[in-house]
Amino acid sequence: MPAFKVPESVLVVIHTPSLQVLLIERADAPGFWQSVTGSKDHEDESWEATALREVxxxxxxxARAPGCQLCDWGLENVYEIYPRWRHRYAPGVTHNRERVFGLLVPEGTPVRLSPREHAASRWxxxxxxxxxxxxxxxxxxxxxxxRWVAPA
Incomplete structure (x- = not known):
């Protein structure tokens, strides 16, 4: 694992066929609800491998279980890293490139949060x-x- 985070990450929108979306609350920022996000472990890690690992x-x-389908939406965002989290990146790094994925999961898929990272979840x-x-x-x-999924 590098000393600093790689400024390339994934955003994975986890959803059911009926378009219920999983949101998780950050443990280090109460009230900050989000989809799954996470940086590459190393620059050569593929987007898909990063998405699978982070989920x-x-x-x-x-995400490889029966009934699940990971889809690379082919969208990328470049955004300014929030100042409160810049210390995690090399000096001078202020922007991150984010690749967007969707993950279709069956209705009722159980969620087991990493308590170090997230405090709560909701659909x-x-x-x-x-x-x-x-x-x-x-x-x-x-x-x-x-646009990506026809509702059930």
Whole structure:
């Protein structure tokens, strides 16, 4: 693991066929609700490998399990890293590149949070989930969900 975080990350919108979206609350920032996010472990890690690893670490969900379908939406965001988290990156790094994925999971998929990273989880209809996100790029990604998935 590098001394500093790689400024390339994934955003994974986890959803059911009925467009219920999983949001998780950050342990280090109460009230900050988001989808699964996480940086590459190293620069050569693929986007897909990062997404699979982060989903498993943060939610306990195996994205390769029957009924699950990980989809690279081909969208990328570049955003300024919040000042409160810049110490995690090399000096002078102020922006992050984020690749967006969707993960379809069966209704009733259990969630097992990493308590070090997240304090709570909830499933919300996609529009309510977009409104609940603290991150504008996360809210925008969730707002794209109906374009990617036909509701059940």
């Amino acid at each position: 498993a670490e943060e939610t306990g969900i195996d 919300l209809p996609w529009a309510a989930a977009a409104e609940a996100c603290f991150s504008p790029s996360n809210a925008e990604a969730i707002s794209h969900l109906p």
